[in-house]
Amino acid sequence: xxxxxxxxxxxxxxxxxxxxxxxxxxxxxxxxxxxxxxxxxxxxxxxxxxxxxxxxxxxxxxxxxxxxxxxxxxxxxxxxxxxxxxxxxxxxxxxxxxxxxxxxxxxxxxxxxxxxxxxxxxxxxxxxxxxxxxxxxxxxxxxxxxxxxxxxxxxxxxxxxxxxxxxxxxxxxxxxxxxxxxxxxxxxxxxxxxxxxxxxxxxxxxxxxxxxxxxxxxxxxxxxxxxxxxxxxxxxxxxxxxxxxxxxxxxxxxxxxxxxxxxxxxxxxxxxxxxxxxxxxxxxxxxxxxxxxxxxxxxxxxxxxxxxxxxxxxxxxxxxxxxxxxxxxxxxxxxxxxxxxxxxx
Numbered sequence: 001x002x003x004x005x006x007x008x009x010x011x012x013x014x015x016x017x018x019x020x021x022x023x024x025x026x027x028x029x030x031x032x033x034x035x036x037x038x039x040x041x042x043x044x045x046x047x048x049x050x051x052x053x054x055x056x057x058x059x060x061x062x063x064x065x066x067x068x069x070x071x072x073x074x075x076x077x078x079x080x081x082x083x084x085x086x087x088x089x090x091x092x093x094x095x096x097x098x099x100x101x102x103x104x105x106x107x108x109x110x111x112x113x114x115x116x117x118x119x120x121x122x123x124x125x126x127x128x129x130x131x132x133x134x135x136x137x138x139x140x141x142x143x144x145x146x147x148x149x150x151x152x153x154x155x156x157x158x159x160x161x162x163x164x165x166x167x168x169x170x171x172x173x174x175x176x177x178x179x180x181x182x183x184x185x186x187x188x189x190x191x192x193x194x195x196x197x198x199x200x201x202x203x204x205x206x207x208x209x210x211x212x213x214x215x216x217x218x219x220x221x222x223x224x225x226x227x228x229x230x231x232x233x234x235x236x237x238x239x240x241x242x243x244x245x246x247x248x249x250x251x252x253x254x255x256x257x258x259x260x261x262x263x264x265x266x267x268x269x270x271x272x273x274x275x276x277x278x279x280x281x282x283x284x285x286x287x288x289x290x291x292x293x294x295x296x297x298x299x300x301x302x303x304x305x306x307x308x309x310x311x312x313x314x315x316x317x318x319x320x321x322x323x324x325x326x327x328x329x330x331x332x333x334x335x336x337x338x339x340x341x342x343x344x345x
Contacts, residue, residue, distance in 0.1 A: 002035040003342050006082035008073060008093035011044030012062050013185050014218070015260035016088050019131075019331075021051060022155035023086075023107075026335045034342065039076055039093075043219060050239075066092050066117055077102055084341050087125075091118040098124035103341050105129065107334060109152075109259060110282035111137035129337050131330055136285055148337055152263050154327020159245045161269030161320050167249035178208040180310070181250040182215045183243070185258040190220055193256055193277040193298070196227060200234070201303030202310060214250075216240055244268050252310060259283045262290050267327065269320040273309055275301060291319050 007024060010016040017040060024036040038048050041060035048055040058072045073096035077085060085104040087093035091112070097104035098121075106125040109132045112118035119140035122128060127145055130137075131153040139147060159167060173179055182199060190196060196215075203213050213234045217224040221238040228234050240246045243261075247253055248268035255261050257276035265272040272293045276284055288295035294309050 002033050003083040004080060005034055005036045005084050005086055005338070005342070006077060006080050007036055007038050007086045008088065008090040009038055009040040009044050009048065010089040011041035011058070011060060011064065013043050013188075013258065013260075014047045015185070015258055016040075017044040017047040017051075018260065019153050019155055020088055021048065021053065022153075022331060023334055023338075026331060027338055030335060031339065031342070037080060037082070039073070046219075069093070070095055073097075074099055083343055084338065086338060091121040094121040094125050105338055105341055107131060109286065111139060111147075114138070114140045114142070126341055127337050129334050131334065132286060137282075148333065150330035150333040151326050152323065153330040153334060154263065154267055154324060155331070156328070157244045157264075157267060157324065158242045159248050159268065160324065161248060163245070164248050164269070167245050170245075171249055173212070173249065174210070176210050178206065178211040179250050180211070180213045180252045180254060181246055182213065182254045183247075183261050184216075184218070184220075184256045185261060188256040188258065188277075188279075190223065190227075193279065195254070195256060195275045195298065196224070198275075198298075198301055198303055198306055199254060200228070200231070202306035203234075205303060205307040206310065214246070216243070216246070257283055257287050257295065259286050262287050262293050263323065263327070266290050266292050267320045267323045271314060273306075275306075 009020040028034055039056040039058055040048055041058040042062040045055050045057045069092035073093045077096045077100045082102060085097035085102050087104060088107045094104050094106055103126045105127040107129050119142050122140055123142040123144055128143055128147045130147055130149050133151050134149040211233055215224055215236045217236050217238055225236040228236050244264055247265050247270045250270050253265045253270050253272045255272055255274045257274035262272055262274060274287050274293055274295045275298050277298045
């Protein structure tokens, strides 16, 4: 009989589901006696489904409440009866597992502040794995187990900096094409955190005679494609998989400061420029520390300033190689921690 791992993947954006699938793949390759069941919602559930995998859709909104998530997670743990629960930044899933006396491993890139519900749930985690470096977030006093810090986790990449020339050829970009790729992320909506006006204005200020801007719009494809329709040297696409092929070919990637895509850029040697609206304190702490990224404040930005920074960006491929190696080790460490909690018989 296989051991079932119930994997709660936070549904806000793509940044949880993508590494979670990599964790599951490595876990199953290590132990064929393990069956991983994903549970997610909103963009996370869509990302997992679009990758051709089964997922239990929790039918929660992108910004989910703790109580509603706890009720749904409690029902799932009760019905699935897993050997282990893995919760990626879903604190309510820790509490749900504890109510059923199921062992639970918590994965996150950050730690919550003390005296919060999120911090209180950590007292029930059998293992806490932080996929970042130590020294960024204070450890809540509620944690009762040793915290494992892995450093940034990276999924296996199909393309790296070494594939840059071939990828540019595949896209039809010549050597003199200055290509900017915009990847806002699945969780940050343009209506709430706008960057299109300043990015487009800066783009048209650039002195390059041959330039191209590609906007990866994800769930906002209809809105963005309508907004940018007819603009010269601008194209809007919904998705691109694997995204690292597009990133590795770009001269610059512009994001809204999400951690996952910034690390992806660094891993393939692509310089990135992040525009943050200050709505994600964890990413706002981590992203400026990524070496080939320039982190900017949306409220302090205009087109001339942005164009100035765009002209300063340079590729740094050797840093990407080191990050890929570190990321693979981090992935291996997470899987090892999961295996330690799964019964051997």
